[in-house]
Amino acid sequence: MNINDHAKVKRQEVKMLNRKLLEISGVLNVESFDSEEFLLETECGFLAVKGQNLHIKNLSLEQGLVAIEGLVNGLTYLESGSHEKTKGLLGKLFK
Incomplete structure (x- = not known):
């Protein structure tokens, strides 16, 4: 890795408190x-957050910060091919 590659490295922080509050940077x-799933585009790829009674507590895309409240059941980074399938399915659901 040369110095130019190092400059392109992105930073993301995920912080969770008791499965009830999730704070994510690099969004x-x-x-x-x-209420059951969030799909976020982050510096490190697409991130699916699954749970129950999920809602946004705080959102600042200018700072790249999202805070989600509710019962968090799982966090999954999606492969690039999986994102298209998920986006297509979610797109159909929200039409």
């Missing part, structure tokens, strides 16, 4: 969300 966009 570029909120692709979709409902």
Whole structure:
């Protein structure tokens, strides 16, 4: 890795408190969300947050910060091919 590659390395921080409050930095966009799943575009790839009674507590895309409240059941980074399938399915659901 040369110095130019090192400059392109992105930073992301995920902080969770008792599965009830999730704070994520490095968020570029909120692709979709409902009370059971959030799909976030982050510096490190697409991140699916699954749970129950999920809602946004705080959102600042300018700072790349999202805070989600509710019962968090799982966090999954999606492969690039998986994102297209998920986006297509969610797109159909939200039409």
